[in-house]
Amino acid sequence: MEKRQLKDENISKNMVQVQGLSYQYPDGRLALKDISFSLAAGEKVAVLGANGAGKSTLLLHLNGILSGTGQVTVSGQVLNQKTLPQIRAAVGMIFQNPDDQLFSPTVWEDVAYGPHYQGLARAEIEDRVAEALTAVHLQDFEQRSPHHLSGGEKKRAAIASVLSMRPRVLVLDEPTAGLDPRGRRELLELLGGLPQTLLVATHDLDFARRLATRALVLDGGKLVADRPLEKLLDDEDFLYQYGLS
Amino acid sequence: MFFSPQPMHIPDGFLSVVVSVILWIISLGILFQAVRKTNGTLKERDIPLMGVLAAAIFAGQMLNFPVGGGTSGHLLGAAIAVILLGPWPAVLVMTSVVAVQALLFQDGGLLALGGNILNMAAAGVFVAHFVYTLLRRLTGEHKWGLFVSGFAAAWASIFIAALACALELALSGTSPADVAVPAMAAIHAVIGIGEGLITTGALAFIFTARRDLLEGNAAAQGQKPVLIGGALLSLALVILSPLASTHPDGLEWVAEQKGFLESARGALYEIIPDYVMPGISNEALATILAGAVGAAVVFALAYFTARRSKSKTA
Amino acid sequence: MKGSSPSSTLTFINARVRLILILAFIIGLNLTPAGAWPAYLLFFSLVLSTAVLARLKTGPLVLKSLAALPFSLAALLLIFSGGEPLLNGPWGIRFSQPGLVRFFSIVIKACISLQAALVLTGVTPAPDLLRALRELGLPRVFVSIITLMWRYLDLLVDEARRLLTARASRSSHLNGRSGGSLVWRAQVAGGMAGSLLLRGMERGDRVYAAMLARGYNGEPLPGAAAETASPRQGWILAGGLGLVILLTIFGFLTAARF
Numbered sequence: 089m090e091k092r093q094l095k096d097e098n099i100s101k102n103m104v105q106v107q108g109l110s111y112q113y114p115d116g117r118l119a120l121k122d123i124s125f126s127l128a129a130g131e132k133v134a135v136l137g138a139n140g141a142g143k144s145t146l147l148l149h150l151n152g153i154l155s156g157t158g159q160v161t162v163s164g165q166v167l168n169q170k171t172l173p174q175i176r177a178a179v180g181m182i183f184q185n186p187d188d189q190l191f192s193p194t195v196w197e198d199v200a201y202g203p204h205y206q207g208l209a210r211a212e213i214e215d216r217v218a219e220a221l222t223a224v225h226l227q228d229f230e231q232r233s234p235h236h237l238s239g240g241e242k243k244r245a246a247i248a249s250v251l252s253m254r255p256r257v258l259v260l261d262e263p264t265a266g267l268d269p270r271g272r273r274e275l276l277e278l279l280g281g282l283p284q285t286l287l288v289a290t291h292d293l294d295f296a297r298r299l300a301t302r303a304l305v306l307d308g309g310k311l312v313a314d315r316p317l318e319k320l321l322d323d324e325d326f327l328y329q330y331g332l333s
Numbered sequence: 334m335f336f337s338p339q340p341m342h343i344p345d346g347f348l349s350v351v352v353s354v355i356l357w358i359i360s361l362g363i364l365f366q367a368v369r370k371t372n373g374t375l376k377e378r379d380i381p382l383m384g385v386l387a388a389a390i391f392a393g394q395m396l397n398f399p400v401g402g403g404t405s406g407h408l409l410g411a412a413i414a415v416i417l418l419g420p421w422p423a424v425l426v427m428t429s430v431v432a433v434q435a436l437l438f439q440d441g442g443l444l445a446l447g448g449n450i451l452n453m454a455a456a457g458v459f460v461a462h463f464v465y466t467l468l469r470r471l472t473g474e475h476k477w478g479l480f481v482s483g484f485a486a487a488w489a490s491i492f493i494a495a496l497a498c499a500l501e502l503a504l505s506g507t508s509p510a511d512v513a514v515p516a517m518a519a520i521h522a523v524i525g526i527g528e529g530l531i532t533t534g535a536l537a538f539i540f541t542a543r544r545d546l547l548e549g550n551a552a553a554q555g556q557k558p559v560l561i562g563g564a565l566l567s568l569a570l571v572i573l574s575p576l577a578s579t580h581p582d583g584l585e586w587v588a589e590q591k592g593f594l595e596s597a598r599g600a601l602y603e604i605i606p607d608y609v610m611p612g613i614s615n616e617a618l619a620t621i622l623a624g625a626v627g628a629a630v631v632f633a634l635a636y637f638t639a640r641r642s643k644s645k646t647a
Numbered sequence: 648m649k650g651s652s653p654s655s656t657l658t659f660i661n662a663r664v665r666l667i668l669i670l671a672f673i674i675g676l677n678l679t680p681a682g683a684w685p686a687y688l689l690f691f692s693l694v695l696s697t698a699v700l701a702r703l704k705t706g707p708l709v710l711k712s713l714a715a716l717p718f719s720l721a722a723l724l725l726i727f728s729g730g731e732p733l734l735n736g737p738w739g740i741r742f743s744q745p746g747l748v749r750f751f752s753i754v755i756k757a758c759i760s761l762q763a764a765l766v767l768t769g770v771t772p773a774p775d776l777l778r779a780l781r782e783l784g785l786p787r788v789f790v791s792i793i794t795l796m797w798r799y800l801d802l803l804v805d806e807a808r809r810l811l812t813a814r815a816s817r818s819s820h821l822n823g824r825s826g827g828s829l830v831w832r833a834q835v836a837g838g839m840a841g842s843l844l845l846r847g848m849e850r851g852d853r854v855y856a857a858m859l860a861r862g863y864n865g866e867p868l869p870g871a872a873a874e875t876a877s878p879r880q881g882w883i884l885a886g887g888l889g890l891v892i893l894l895t896i897f898g899f900l901t902a903a904r905f
Contacts, residue, residue: 151816176819187846188809189817191838193541201835202817205827235542235845249817344715345764346757347722350677368786380788381858382851384795385803389847391796392803393840396811408840417844429792437773439714439764442757444673507722507753527833534837535844542845 102126103285104150104162104179104257111145111156111309119145120156121309127257132279132286134296134317137306138331143289146306147259150287151179163256177206180255180284184262186242190234195226195245198234202253220251224278240271244278257285264292293332297321305330341409341491341498341521342434342449345442349505356501357447363455367424375422383422387429390414394430396531408531411457411494412465412487416536417546420462420559427454452497456566457490463563464489479540479547480533487532488525489567495521496570661880662771662779668887669767673760675891679898681745681752686898687759693894694762703769708762715757725750773797795854803847810839 104127111120120142127133135143148154150162152172160167162175183189192198199220203213221227224244229237234245243263250258263279264272276298279286290296296303296317303320305313307330313320320326327333348356390410410430414423431454435441441449465486472478499517503510539546660668676690698705725746733741771779777797781790814835827835 148812153812153815173819173821176816177821181813181816183809183813183816185809187842188806189813191538191810191814191835191842193537193838197838201814202819204831205818206821207827233541235538235842253817253819344718344757345673345760346677346715346753346755347718350674353677368788371788375788378852378855380791381795381855382848384792385799385847385851385854386844387792387796388799388803389844391800392807393843395804395807396836396839396843408836410840413840413844417848425788425792429789429796432789433793433796436764436776437768439711439761439768442673442760443670443764444677444760502721506749507725509724509728512724513721530830530833531837531840534834534839535841536837537834538838538841539845542841543848546845546848 102161103129103131104287105160106149107159107161109146109149109156109158109160111149111154119309120149122158123306123309123311124158125304125311125314127285127287129256129285130283131302132300133288133302133304134300135287135289135304135306136291136293136296136320136330136332137289141306141331142309143306144261145309147181147261147287147289150257150259151176151181153181177202177253178255179257179259180250180253182243182246182250182258182260182263184265186239186246189246189249190242193233194231195221195234195237195248196230198245199249199252201249206253216252216254217248220248223251223282224248225274238271239266239268240274243267243271243275247278251282255284257287258282260286260288260290262290263288264290264295291332293321293327305332307331341453341494342431342441343445343498343501345444347442347505347507348445348448348501349507350444352501352505353444353447356451360447360450360455363424363451364428367421367428370421371425379422383418383426384429386414386417387426390426391430391433409453409457409487409491409494409528411453411490412461412483412528412532413535415458415462416465416483416486417539420458423458423462424454427458430454448498448501452494452501456497456570457494459559459563460493460567461486461490461563463560463567466560480536483532483536484529488522488529491521491525491528492518493567493570495524496573500570500573658770660883661876662775663782663876664880664884664887665767665771666776666779666783667884668891669763671888671891672763675895675898676756676759676763678895679756680902682748683752683898683902685901686894687752687755689894689897691755691759691762693890694759694766698762698766698769701766701770703766708765708769709758711765712758712761715761716754719750719754719757722750722753725753799847799850799854803843806846807839807843810843814839 106126107124109120109123110118112118123146135146137143145154149156149160152160152167152175155167162178165171165174165178167175190198192201196217199217200213203216208216217230218227221230224247226241226244226248229241229245234242237245247258258279260279263275267275272292272295276295279288279299286300288296288300300317303313303315303317304311305315305320312330313326324333390408390413393408393410396408411423411427414426417423418426428450431441431449432446435443435446435449465482468482468485469478472481495517496514499508499513500510502508502513507513536547672690672693676687679686679690695705698708726742727740728743728746730743730745732744734744734747736742768776777785777790777793781787
């Protein structure tokens with residue numbers, strides 16, 4: 089089991105830093121056990137693990153939806169009640185089912201939700217929406233109903249609804265679930281081209297290989313590996329042991 | 334528990350047994366009618382739809398929006414149910430929601446369930462149906478007609494259900510009518526706004542996503558017995574409420590029924606001119622109630638006018 | 648939460664009989680006049696004993712029954728307006744004695760009624776309850792709707808939770824202000840409700856097809872084996888009703904004395 093050693097002088101250079109994170113369900117089960125890692129700005133990292141290993145739970149700690157013991161630092165700010173709003177704006181989370189994120193009559197309004205909630209001026213909101221939609225190649229979809237979009241388009245609309253908040257970090261939970269090959273390909277191109285720091289939880293090893301350079305592997309709530317992705321994917325025994333293949 | 338107790342689900346103990354039993358009898362009558370009416374028109378495939386929709390309304394009551402001061406607004410759903418399904422299926426769906434809330438989540442009592450069904454699943458639905466149908470007809474082709482009608486229907490469903498609830502509490506001697514009625518009316522006049530806003534939000538979403546669900550079903554056409562029932566119910570409750578307010582002790586009021594009809598007629602004539610109801614101390618509330626009565630009378634007039642003109646052109 | 652597993656001690660009582668007895672209990676309790684404190688005590692001990700027999704935890708039971716308390720605001724004014732005689736309280740406030748008696752009677756009855764309902768659901772899982780209602784005459788259409796609603800409730804509540812989480816993830820107010828206007832927030836909540844409703848309705852079609860494929864015919868989904876009506880159940884029913892009637896009569900007698 090390898091673990092990156094965290095040195096104090098690295099702290100200010102890292103975009104995201106998680107130290108000693110543990111989380112206990114109300115019924116007492118430990119979902120996360122003492123997890124520590126850090127992400128440098130612009131890094132693209134995959135979170136791998138079998139179902140129930142704790143991937144989604146870990147992700148939900150990064151924007152404060154869940155809070156366990158330990159410390160989460162984003163862009164130099166420690167996550168707590170006071171800094172929650174800033175960190176929510178800095179960490180954009182995209183969930184597995186885009187339908188959970190699209191609830192407005194038009195795509196425009198969904199993408200505008202974040203900036204609107206932040207209290208930005210109308211002109212600013214319009215700029216942000218246009219910018220986000222362009223980034224996901226949905227410029228002409230402003231007035232469409234999100235309900236009518238294809239799976240891939242919905243996914244991109246969901247991503248846009250997060251991009252409009254100009255996050256520094258993007259966290260995605262099983263982004264390729266339910267996508268057809270074209271949708272998957274388009275998503276890969278899109279995510280590969282974004283400047284943000286990326287943390288992607290996925291079962292799709294091929295997708296991970298094309299997108300990410302590093303992998304965090306979870307098993308039973310523990311971080312069992314933190315390695316460059318290519319090397320990991322070559323280790324058949326390892327993959328098998330932790331339910332990744 | 335999934336959700337927090339809502340202000341209109343009456344627990345056991347607050348309604349007298351006599352009142353509860355009467356309300357049960359009325360509810361059962363309405364439910365019997367609803368089952369009869371849907372037997373013919375409902376296809377087998379509609380049942381899963383209604384079941385899932387009931388679950389969605391149940392879950393939808395969890396969605397809230399912060400109002401401020403730590404409180405939040407919730408959805409009741411009678412209006413949206415009747416707009417999507419038409420009156421009788423909506424009665425069945427709302428009854429299922431209210432009954433399961435009472436039986437399995439103890440939101441509302443078992444003895445009081447008859448009253449809760451009557452208020453939320455029957456009165457709420459009928460009134461919403463009436464208001465929605467009427468306003469849609471009045472606003473005609475305009476796109477905004479849908480949202481105005483939906484808002485008004487939702488608001489009315491909450492407001493009238495609250496009035497019914499207050500009167501039932503007064504009749505049981507639990508709350509003096511001259512406080513229960515204005516209090517419930519005032520609180521729910523505000524909550525009704527939230528219900529109206531949420532309903533229009535839902536309608537907006539559905540309008541762009543599945544416009545077909547909002548047209549071409551029984552809701553738009555309006556079913557006469559339900560419409561008339563809804564109209565009469567609204568009128569009756571809105572007129573009864575201020576009258577009950579002048580008699581603090583609900584039990585005494587029942588004993589005074591002999592004089593009731595005379596005072597009802599008198600009250601009708603006195604209402605409109607000054608926009609203030611006699612006998613009520615709270616001026617603002619009296620205005621609200623007077624406005625509601627006025628609106629109800631206008632609705633009724635408009636409806637009958639529309640009906641007459643329709644039969645002329647038919 | 649969803650109808651806990653049945654206890655072993657009280658399952659010898661038919662679900663239908665349980666339902667009728669609990670309802671009779673609640674009716675009897677609510678019929679007893681205000682101020683019949685000894686009778687209330689007896690009703691309470693009856694509920695508690697039943698809970699103990701059913702191996703339900705009484706502490707949480709009583710605590711949960713306090714959920715009726717917030718509604719008691721509706722009856723609060725009775726304290727002042729209940730009529731003569733008037734008692735003098737602190738700060739010159741005058742309480743009405745009958746009003747106080749009625750108020751506390753209402754609150755006590757509300758809590759005990761709630762406890763009875765909790766015992767019923769603690770001992771009877773939802774499918775059994777539904778079957779009992781069906782056997783008592785609930786129309787088939789309700790059984791179908793409720794069965795499906797129940798089945799999909801978990802799913803839709805999960806969806807509602809995910810909608811709420813996704814919304815929270817995008818709700819960051821910077822600079823202290825914002826959150827958008829109240830109207831806007833209500834519209835957003837409405838959009839979420841609309842999305843839930845729509846997905847529910849579209850799911851309904853798929854559900855129907857799947858159930859048909861598995862032989863669905865509109866009757867309740869099989870739960871525990873159907874219970875037969877036996878003379879023994881009749882005795883239990885009669886006994887239970889008799890007990891409730893006795894307690895209610897006792898209530899009338901004791902109220903007269905206070």
